[in-house]
Amino acid sequence: MLAGCAGAVSTGSFKGEAHQVAERIASFQKDAGEGDQRKVCVDDLAATVREAIGRSGHSCEEAVKEQLKAVEEIALAVKAVTVSGQRAAAKVESEWWGKACLTELYLLKEGNQWRIDGVGGGCPPASRSAMTGRTAVQSTTDTRRFESAATTSR
Numbered sequence: 001m002l003a004g005c006a007g008a009v010s011t012g013s014f015k016g017e018a019h020q021v022a023e024r025i026a027s028f029q030k031d032a033g034e035g036d037q038r039k040v041c042v043d044d045l046a047a048t049v050r051e052a053i054g055r056s057g058h059s060c061e062e063a064v065k066e067q068l069k070a071v072e073e074i075a076l077a078v079k080a081v082t083v084s085g086q087r088a089a090a091k092v093e094s095e096w097w098g099k100a101c102l103t104e105l106y107l108l109k110e111g112n113q114w115r116i117d118g119v120g121g122g123c124p125p126a127s128r129s130a131m132t133g134r135t136a137v138q139s140t141t142d143t144r145r146f147e148s149a150a151t152t153s154r
Contacts, residue, residue, distance in 0.1 A: 014078070014081055016083075017083045017088070017114075018081035018083055018088075020114055021078075021081045021083065021088045021090055021107055021114050022078045022081060022090065023114075024044065024107060024113070024114040024115065024116070025076055025078055025090055025092065025105060025116075026076075027039075027043060027044055028040065028044040028076075028116060029074045029075070029076050031043065031044055032044075032064075032068060032074050033074040035065075035068050037060075037061045037062075037064035037065045037068065038061055040060075040064045041060035041061050041064060044115065044116055045060065045115055045116050045117075046107075046108045046110060046115035046116060046117040047110060047115070048108070048117060049115075049116065049117060049118075074094075075094055075095060076092050076093070076094055077092065077093040077094070078090050078091070078092055079091040079092065079093055079102070086108060086109040087106070087107070087108055087109070087117075088106070088107040088108075088109070088114060089104050089105070089106050089107070090104065090105045090107065091103075091104055092104070092105050102121075103119060103120070103121060104119070104120050104121045105118075105119055106118035106119070106120065
């Protein structure tokens with residue numbers, strides 16, 4: 001999760017699988033913005049993330065709840081989506097201390113749903129502590145990078 005101001009994630013310019021990835025990010029923003037840690041865990045995060053959190057001795061919902069306390073509002077702007085088979089990467093912009101911060105969210109397709117599987121790159125190290133990744137994503141997953149077969153960007 002990225003810190004910033006609340007607003008809707010624009011998904012209209014993406015098509016096909018890239019649109020589905022952008023929709024998942026929009027769902028994540030909404031669920032996190034509403035403080036609904038159950039939905040973040042069940043709907044938005046990949047099983048690998050939930051399992052990693054469980055190995056830390058905390059439930060996913062507890063971990064997300066703690067991290068959401070540190071975030072005032074969530075605002076994400078999806079700038080580009082790259083899909084390669086069952087994996088995707090989205091370049092996402094948020095705001096940190098009044099400055100734009102570009103980060104990548106990594107997603108994994110589980111069944112027919114995209115789920116957030118990791119966070120990486122871009123933001124200054126201090127900003128990572130305000131991410132659910134340093135929260136539910138970053139601190140509990142490996143950064144996953146892959147070669148892309150197709151890129152869709154605006």
